[in-house]
Amino acid sequence: MIPNTGSYRLANVRLHASLSPGLGAAFDRDGFALADITVTEGKIAAISAHRRAATPLDAVDLGGRIVLPCFVDCHTHIDKGHIWPRKPNPDGTFMGA
Structure with a gap:
């Protein structure tokens, strides 16, 4: 669970x-590496x-789970x-189109 504090760490991501x-x-053959992310005031x-x-x-151990940013589909035609x-x-x- 993400702490309800101003600062915390996501460890082992x-x-x-x-x-x-x-x-x-060291990145593995799939291009991933273990890292820690420090979050302060939500950023x-x-x-x-x-x-x-x-x-x-102050850390949440994510056990090697993948962390990705929020993706936004901003494509256009x-x-x-x-x-x-x-x-x-x-x-x-x-139907009118």
């Missing part, structure tokens, strides 16, 4: 190399290579943006 440039850790403050020492009290002259849809319905 797996991060992909594309999300952690400069992380001084990521630091990412560091996981230390196998005892997990501190540029080819669909200029079709009104060719195919108007005055009522805005699926």
Whole structure:
């Protein structure tokens, strides 16, 4: 469970190399490495290579689970943006398209 405090650490997480440039850790053949993420006031403050020492009290040990950012599907269909002259849809319905 995520602590309800201003600062905590997510320990023993797996991060992909594309999300952690400069992380001084050994990446496996799938491109993941063990890391610790420090969160302060709800924002990521630091990412560091996981230390196998005892997990501190302010940490949540994720046991090597993968951590990913919140993905947002922000794609668009540029080819669909200029079709009104060719195919108007005055009522805005699926069938009218």
